[in-house]
Amino acid sequence: MAEVLYKLMLYGFFMVLFAGFYAILYALGRLQNLPSLIKISYTFGILQFVSGLGMLSIDYLDLLWKVIILISIIAYLFIPPVMWKVVVLFHREH
DSSP, X not given: OHHHHHHHHHHHHHHHHHHHHHHHHHHHHHXXXXXXXXXXXXXXXXXXXXXXXXXXTOTTSOXXXXXXXXXXXXXXXXXXXXXXXXXXXXXXXX
């Protein structure tokens, strides 16, 4: 049981860490107009997705939690680009 919880915590930690790097690098790449940094950020987006899949591979979680995690890891692939567009649009209007 302890090993299962350890794996869940480890996958969860990396999922959040990689998601953070994805968002930060994406925003910096857009802000500084560095396409290479944006491409690197996508690598962290994929790593975030893979870490989430690691959580899904553990049988300890109920179906409800697996669905929530699956929706989260898919949605987060789109959040940084969409939020960038929202922020740019917001600042254009105000």
